Amino acid sequence: MQMHSGELEIARLSAFAEQNEDVADFQVVEFLNIDGAQMSFAGGSLADSIQDNGLAVQGEKFDYLLDLDGNVITVSDGEIYVPIAYIQDGTFKVGDGIAIVGKAFTIAGPFRDSQMQPLLSSSKRFLVSANDFAALKQSGSVEYLIEFRLKDLSMLGAFETDYVSAGLPANGPTITYPLFRMLNAFSDGMLAALILLVSVLVTGIAFLCIRFTLLAKIEEDYREIGVMKAIGLRVSDIKKIYLTKYAAIAAAGSLLGYALSFAFRGMLLENIRLYMGESENSSIAMLLGVVSVLLVFLAIMAYVNGVLKHFQKISPAEAIRFGVSQEKSAGARHFRLDRIRLIGTNVFLGIKDVLARTKLYATMLAVLVISAFIIIVPQNLHNTISSKDFITYLGIGDSDIRIDIQQTDHIAEKAAEIAAAMSNDGDISKYAVLTTKMFRVRMDDGTEERIKVELGDHLVFPLTYSEGRAPSAENEIALSVTNANEMGKKVGDVISVIIAGQAQNLTVCGIYSDITNGGKTAKAVFSDDSADIMWSVVSGELAEPSLTDAKIMEYTDRFEYAKVSDIDEYIVQTFGSTIDSVGKASYAAIAVALTTAALVTLLFMRMLVARDRYSIAVMKAFGFTNSDISTQYIARSIFVLMIGVVLGTLLANTLGKALAGAAIASFGASAFEFTVNPWFAYLLAPLMMACVVLAATYFGTLDAGQIKISENIKE
Amino acid sequence: MKALITSENITKSFGLGAEKRNVLDGISVDIHQGEFVAVMGPSGSGKSTLLYALSGMDSVDSGKVSFDGADLSALKENELADLRRTQMGFVFQQPTLLRNLNILDNILLPSMRDGRNNGARLAEKAEMLMEKTGIAGLEMRDITQASGGQLQRVGICRALMGDPKIIFGDEPTGALNSTSANEIMRILAEIHREGVTILLVTHDVKVAAKTGRVLFILDGKIAGEYLPGVYDETRDNLKAREESLTNWLTTMKF
Numbered sequence: 001m002q003m004h005s006g007e008l009e010i011a012r013l014s015a016f017a018e019q020n021e022d023v024a025d026f027q028v029v030e031f032l033n034i035d036g037a038q039m040s041f042a043g044g045s046l047a048d049s050i051q052d053n054g055l056a057v058q059g060e061k062f063d064y065l066l067d068l069d070g071n072v073i074t075v076s077d078g079e080i081y082v083p084i085a086y087i088q089d090g091t092f093k094v095g096d097g098i099a100i101v102g103k104a105f106t107i108a109g110p111f112r113d114s115q116m117q118p119l120l121s122s123s124k125r126f127l128v129s130a131n132d133f134a135a136l137k138q139s140g141s142v143e144y145l146i147e148f149r150l151k152d153l154s155m156l157g158a159f160e161t162d163y164v165s166a167g168l169p170a171n172g173p174t175i176t177y178p179l180f181r182m183l184n185a186f187s188d189g190m191l192a193a194l195i196l197l198v199s200v201l202v203t204g205i206a207f208l209c210i211r212f213t214l215l216a217k218i219e220e221d222y223r224e225i226g227v228m229k230a231i232g233l234r235v236s237d238i239k240k241i242y243l244t245k246y247a248a249i250a251a252a253g254s255l256l257g258y259a260l261s262f263a264f265r266g267m268l269l270e271n272i273r274l275y276m277g278e279s280e281n282s283s284i285a286m287l288l289g290v291v292s293v294l295l296v297f298l299a300i301m302a303y304v305n306g307v308l309k310h311f312q313k314i315s316p317a318e319a320i321r322f323g324v325s326q327e328k329s330a331g332a333r334h335f336r337l338d339r340i341r342l343i344g345t346n347v348f349l350g351i352k353d354v355l356a357r358t359k360l361y362a363t364m365l366a367v368l369v370i371s372a373f374i375i376i377v378p379q380n381l382h383n384t385i386s387s388k389d390f391i392t393y394l395g396i397g398d399s400d401i402r403i404d405i406q407q408t409d410h411i412a413e414k415a416a417e418i419a420a421a422m423s424n425d426g427d428i429s430k431y432a433v434l435t436t437k438m439f440r441v442r443m444d445d446g447t448e449e450r451i452k453v454e455l456g457d458h459l460v461f462p463l464t465y466s467e468g469r470a471p472s473a474e475n476e477i478a479l480s481v482t483n484a485n486e487m488g489k490k491v492g493d494v495i496s497v498i499i500a501g502q503a504q505n506l507t508v509c510g511i512y513s514d515i516t517n518g519g520k521t522a523k524a525v526f527s528d529d530s531a532d533i534m535w536s537v538v539s540g541e542l543a544e545p546s547l548t549d550a551k552i553m554e555y556t557d558r559f560e561y562a563k564v565s566d567i568d569e570y571i572v573q574t575f576g577s578t579i580d581s582v583g584k585a586s587y588a589a590i591a592v593a594l595t596t597a598a599l600v601t602l603l604f605m606r607m608l609v610a611r612d613r614y615s616i617a618v619m620k621a622f623g624f625t626n627s628d629i630s631t632q633y634i635a636r637s638i639f640v641l642m643i644g645v646v647l648g649t650l651l652a653n654t655l656g657k658a659l660a661g662a663a664i665a666s667f668g669a670s671a672f673e674f675t676v677n678p679w680f681a682y683l684l685a686p687l688m689m690a691c692v693v694l695a696a697t698y699f700g701t702l703d704a705g706q707i708k709i710s711e712n713i714k715e
Numbered sequence: 716m717k718a719l720i721t722s723e724n725i726t727k728s729f730g731l732g733a734e735k736r737n738v739l740d741g742i743s744v745d746i747h748q749g750e751f752v753a754v755m756g757p758s759g760s761g762k763s764t765l766l767y768a769l770s771g772m773d774s775v776d777s778g779k780v781s782f783d784g785a786d787l788s789a790l791k792e793n794e795l796a797d798l799r800r801t802q803m804g805f806v807f808q809q810p811t812l813l814r815n816l817n818i819l820d821n822i823l824l825p826s827m828r829d830g831r832n833n834g835a836r837l838a839e840k841a842e843m844l845m846e847k848t849g850i851a852g853l854e855m856r857d858i859t860q861a862s863g864g865q866l867q868r869v870g871i872c873r874a875l876m877g878d879p880k881i882i883f884g885d886e887p888t889g890a891l892n893s894t895s896a897n898e899i900m901r902i903l904a905e906i907h908r909e910g911v912t913i914l915l916v917t918h919d920v921k922v923a924a925k926t927g928r929v930l931f932i933l934d935g936k937i938a939g940e941y942l943p944g945v946y947d948e949t950r951d952n953l954k955a956r957e958e959s960l961t962n963w964l965t966t967m968k969f
Contacts, residue, residue: 337820337827338834338841345827349815356815618811621772622825622873623800625793705792710767713807 001115002146002163003031003123003172003518005407013146016166022159025149027061031125032133033407034100034140039126041098043091049124050570054140055100056125057133063147065111065127070277073111073127080105081127084112084274085119089577101139103132112277115145115175118183119574120394120515141407143172153177157486164450170438171534173518178482182515186394187578188275190385191585193663194378198589201370205596207303208367212600214307215363216607217242218314219325225311226319239308243301250300258293325611346628350635360608361636365644367600368689372648374593375685377656378586380674384660386579387675389464391571393664395480395514395521397432397461399539400548402570403555404563406535411435415536418559422540427547431540432460436517437531442496442503443487451483452534453497453522461539464673467491468510474526478510482519500530538562590688598692605633605700609707616704617712626705633704637697638690645686652681716747718781719881719912720769725778726935727764738764739775740935746914748880751907751945753923754916755964756932762916763885765932769914770803770883771795783880800825804874806915808886810866812858818869819845819854826876837876844872848902864895871902875911882906884915888922900925904946920964924956931967939967 010028017026032055036046039053046053057075058065064072065081073081080100086092087110096107105128116123128136146169150159156176164170218225228238314325335355340348354361384390392398405414415433422431434456440448458470458478468491471478477497479489489495494505506524514521542548548566556564571579609616616629657674727739738761746752746769754762767773769780771787780787782798790798799805812821822841827834845851848868853861861869867887874882884903888896900922907913915926923929927945931938941963943956 337816337823338838340827340834345824352815615813618813619824620796621799621805621807621811623796623798623877624825624828625796627793628796628828708773710764710773713811 001148001175002168002170003175004144004146004169005141006169006171008144008146008169013168016163016168017148020159020162022150022152022155022162023148024151025061027059027063027147029056029059029063029145029147030133031056031123031143031145032137032140033143034136038101038139039098041092041096046091048569050122050565050573052123054123054125054143055128055133055136056145057130058127059147062149063115063145065113065125066277067109067111068274068277070112073109075108075127075129077129077131078105079108079129080132081109081111082107083124083126084110084117085124085577086110088274100126101136103136105132110274112275115180117275118187119577120183120186122516122574143407144169160486161447161449165448170450173516174520175518176520179515179519182519186515187575190381190578190664191581194381194582194585194589197659197663198374198378198585198592201374202592202596205367205370205600208363208370209600209603210300210303211307212363212603212607214242214246214304215310216603216610218308218310219607219611222314222319222325225314226316229311229314230316230320235311238311239305242308243304246304247301250297250304254293254297254300257296258289261289346624346631347635350632351639353632354636354639361640364600364604365640365647368597368641368644368693369648369651371593371597372645372685372689373652373656374596375590375689376649376652376681377660378582378589379680379685380652380656380676381660382579382582382586383677383680384673384675385575385582388568388571389675390575391567392462392464393513395463395512395516395519396567396570397463397539399432399461399567400542400545401540401551401555402565402567403538403540403559404535404565405538405561406563408561411533411536414559414561415538418538418555418562421555421558422538427542427544427551428540429543430460431538432457433536433538434458434523435536436521436534437528438534439528439531440498441487442498448498449487451497451520451522452517453477453524454537455524455526455528457525458523461541463512465510465512468508471509471523471525473509475504475506476509476524477506478512478523479508480514480519480521481511482514483522484508484511486520499526499528594688594692597689598696601637601693601696602700605637605697606703608633608636609701609704612704613707613712616707617709620707621709621713629704630698630701633701634694634697637693641690641693645689649681649685716749718745719748719750719783720744720746720914721779721781722769723779723781725768725775725780727761727768727773727775737935739768741778742932742935742937743778744769744930744937746881746912748912749907749910750912750914750928751904751926752912752914752928752930753926754914754930754932755918755923756938760932761935762932766883766885766914766916770805771798800828801877802880804871804877804879804882804911806867806870806874806882806884806887808889810858810863810870812866812869812873814858816858817854818850818856818858818861821858821869822872822876825873841872841876844875845869848872849898862895864891864898867891867895867899868902871899871906875906879911881912881914884913884917886916886918888917888919893921896922904948907945920957920960921953924953924960929960929963931964933967939963 008028013028014026017023033052034054036049036053039046058073067073075081080098082092092098092107094107094109098105098107111127113125116125148159150156160174225238335352337345337348389398403418405411408414412435415435419431419433422428434454436452436454438450439453441451442448459472462470465478466481468478477495479487484490487495489508491508491511493508495508496503497506542551548568552564552566619629653674653676660674722742722744724741724743725739726737726741728735728737730736742765754765756762764773768775771780771782771790774788783802787795813824816824819838819841822844823837826837842851842854845854848871850865850868853865858866888899891899903913904925917923924943925946927943929941929943931941941960943960946956
């Protein structure tokens with residue numbers, strides 16, 4: 001989709017589309033930009049909206065605007081359909097009235113927009129009838145959406161080159177499929193990736209739980225298993241007894257899960273249905289559900305079968321004689337009782353037990369590591385995207401005010417006027433003027449492409465570069481990820497840019513992610529008076545951020561031709577709902593992780609007490625009290641917990657960062673640094689883990705006090 | 716002699732309803748300071764249950780057990796634990812050692828609970844006891860690297876670490892060959908000569924014949940008492956003591 005403001009020769013475009021073999025379909029849709037203040041309703045107006053709001057009519061050939069049932073909407077005069085996001089955030093309700101430049105409309109419903117739906121997309125269209133559109137056409141500025149559907153998406157690059165080479169209208173962003181994907185990925189994709197990550201980890205914990213339960217059961221039945229082996233039953237026979245039982249439990253669990261998925265389907269899929277629509281293959285989805293449940297069942301049974309291989313290791317003589325497994329102690333030989341001074345006998349015994357039976361505690365450790373990971377990674381992600389710096393990953397500098405000057409004349413003079421105002425404004429601590437111009441680039445194969453280059457000082461409000469750095473010399477250029485990929489350039493490569501008719505070699509000094517202006521941008525500092533200015537952006541930072549609102553109002557009144565935005569407000573309006581959703585998901589992840597850690601610790605401690613009843617009886621016989629025993633178990637827990645939290649935190653900040661980075665890189669932004677809240681990551685999260693694990697240890701070891709010496713002292 | 720342990724009409728039963736079985740059925744007995752007492756009786760007669768009841772390791776249903784004048788049933792769980800740790804020693808049929816600890820740490824375990832700042836002194840004492848019981852040099856070994864007889868001696872060292880007033884033995888030689896069993900009895904006799912009271916449960920006439928007093932338990936009651944006097948290996952004929960005890964046992968109708 002090529003956005004264009006200015007004159008348009010439809011005939012030339014049609015001719016191009018007809019002649020180009022890659023084009024499957026072509027249409028031009030008008031988008032009528034309306035000043036937000038002219039769109040008023042009972043609760044106010046869209047004056048504060050950072051979006052470019054405007055009117056559009058239904059597409060003729062494709063890019064249809066659909067209702068929630070997926071039908072192409074036919075609008076009656078006086079009716080207006082609004083973007084789903086505005087219904088979701090409560091700005092509008094169906095049935096409300098809205099006045100656009102004084103003309104009254106009734107909101108007939110929300111619609112799905114395949115092009116502008118994500119909040120990160122900077123424009124939002126409202127659907128009206130052709131008559132109403134015509135009536136209001138003089139009340140705003142018309143922008144054209146020149147839309148092409150290609151036969152083969154892989155021909156996109158070649159098609160873009162053809163379009164630019166043909167010198168067709170291009171005064172506006174070019175938006176291609178990869179950018180649509182990136183915009184959607186940054187909003188809903190991030191949440192989906194987060195939920196997927198937590199789900200995979202929780203599934204891992206679930207398998208560890210199955211292992212726990214099975215080992216505990218085997219421990220409980222140790223003597224009986226020994227007897228069965230002793231009287232000649234094969235391992236496969238004994239396994240069958242257990243497998244039958246666990247098959248019944250797994251089948252019941254799988255069926256219950258399947259049934260619950262139906263009960264919660266509506267709630268969980270509501271948002272997806274709202275934004276993406278109903279799946280056309282609901283019967284296949286049902287079948288896939290059955291297949292998935294079957295796969296889960298089979299995976300559990302395969303895993304249970306694997307764990308039951310433990311039977312082979314059980315010696316019948318040992319099992320009958322001792323009733324418990326006689327695992328060999330190992331390690332920590334130099335950790336001696338007579339040399340302890342600081343920690344006390346009970347803590348010594350606790351730590352010694354963990355060091356001696358590392359294999360046993362490895363499972364609990366793994367659960368705690370995963371739990372810490374589940375708690376920290378989503379929180380870090382939430383902190384990162386909540387941080388004001390995050391926009392620097394999206395191609396927007398970290399300023400307080402952003403003033404866009406576009407679709408007007410004398411842009412250079414206007415930008416200079418605003419810059420001069422900022423320069424004389426004591427409240428503005430720093431500012432920068434960035435001007436975007438279109439230049440031709442000579443490719444390695446001799447062809448030419450056009451790129452938009454933003455000129456100015458890029459060090460004032462720098463972006464986060466995925467590779468390299470911002471341009472600082474005249475012969476340097478930084479490319480957006482999309483541009484660099486399409487041009488096949490990396491940092492250090494040279495590109496030939498035609499400046500004032502002369503080819504000049506510029507070295508690629510940096511690559512950055514960008515979701516603005518179609519995602520295909522470049523940044524440089526060279527001076528040029530030859531090319532036309534497409535638009536200018538003046539960014540400013542306030543000495544006192546609390547003045548932002550007043551300053552926005554002042555500049556809005558003073559420079560009516562410019563669009564003045566509050567960057568914080570921009571984040572709230574475009575990314576707020578994603579931040580909010582990721583925030584909710586991260587709190588849910590904390591709840592899941594803590595519950596899991598508590599349950600597994602409880603289960604593990606009960607298993608340990610059952611397994612250690614002999615040792616407990618021995619210690620009690622020799623004068624250890626119940627609180628001594630309890631202290632020993634708590635020492636074990638704390639020791640494992642400390643290792644688990646340290647490992648989990650380390651992994652969260654290394655592997656977690658890499659995973660989140662990989663996910664975000666797949667959306668289009670490759671550089672990624674976690675913004676860690678140290679209070680949460682290094683204090684609150686470990687503290688929460690400690691509380692639940694200690695409580696679970698306490699309750700899990702209550703039975704130790706009930707162990708009778710006389711009944712358990714004989715091995 | 717002063718009674719160290721006194722039991723008055725103690726009872727203990729297991730099971731419920733028709734399954735209920737009186738394991739201790741009104742036993743009254745005194746164990747005096749400095750005595751070496753053996754408890755004998757057929758399997759299931761209540762020997763071990765009596766030992767656990769007299770040591771406070773198990774509660775009784777009725778009756779009273781006093782240790783050094785203190786009513787055990789009036790003591791709280793922690794007070795009973797303290798008593799076992801500081802005034803009693805235990806040697807069981809199996810060595811009852813902790814697998815995760817080496818031999819020295821097993822010996823030190825109960826005494827280190829109160830004396831973590833005296834590690835070096837306690838280790839010295841443990842080594843002295845190991846020397847005395849003939850297991851010097853095994854300090855750093857895992858318990859899997861020692862024989863049954865050696866492990867039983869480890870158990871005795873552990874029991875002696877707290878300088879107990881009494882050592883309870885539940886079949887301390889039951890799992891040993893005759894050579895090891897003789898060696899254990901020699902050590903116990905030596906400990907007894909040093910003034911420690913010993914009460915042990917045994918099936919073995921050869922073991923009981925080396926004690927000064929034999930109690931015979933049958934169906935939860937003391938069916939008889941035999942008093943051969945303290946054994947002195949330089950003076951007494953062990954064979955004759957064994958025969959005499961065997962003859963007495965045949966008079967016990969069970």
